[in-house]
Amino acid sequence: MSLETISRQDRTLNKELAYIIGVYLSDGSITGKNFQLQAIDRDFVERTLEYLKVLVPKTKAYFRKRIDVGGWNKKPRYVIKVGINLLADWLINETNNKHHIPTCILEGNEGIRKWFIAGVMDGDGYITKTVRAYKSGTFQYRIGIGGVSEGWIHEFRQLLCDMHVKCNKIERFTTKNGKWFCRFTVRPQTFFDAGLFFTIERKKKRCAIASETTR
Secondary structure (H helix, E strand, O other): OOHHHOOOEOOOOEHHHHHHHHHHHHOOEEEOOEEEEEEOOHHHHHHHHHHHHHHOOOOOEEEEEEOOOOOOOOOOEEEEEEEOOHHHHHHHHHOOOOOOOOHHHHOOOHHHHHHHHHHHHHHHEEEEEEEOOOOOOOEEEEEEEEEEOOOHHHHHHHHHHHOOOOEOOOEEEEOOOOOEEEEEEEOHHHHHHOOOOOOOHHHHHHHHHHHHHOO
8 A cells, every 4th residue: 555645635634744743642742842752763753854844844853863772672762853833832732732632633534534543653553473372383463552641542542443443442551660551452454454554664564464464
């Protein structure tokens, strides 16, 4: 499936803004008038930077590779800091400071919603590959979203259900530092049948295999 074949825009949104809203709700953050993102996938960070420059063409942007990363994941991170001016206030206000999905997304056309979902899934979504315990040499794939603060995840699950994606119940869990987060999984083939996607290359490759083996 070519991403460019999906509808680019409706009357109020384009795919770039829909994607950025999804990234902001998941992995992105805003400090002052700057949009910031840090991730292990360079193509994800570069796509976000590209789309922000479409929305704010004369912006000043900072991009670097960060190697001195602590915690369990020792992979290098790619970091951007992008000045987005009035768009910063718009994102904060429309999402109630990352608590809700904007109405313009929920009421947007199918293409807009797909690009928004891609932004969320690139940020907090995952596709895992594990060996099937009962059948040697075969694998099981799981798609889900996790590590999300309570709030917009409930609206996100309903959005997927409205697009005929079969979703499991939302689970709440605590991290080692006592923070509460939410997660849920979806049935992979219903995700693919709905025309939904990741844009991150390593996740796209796994999806390509999963879509042929999970029916």
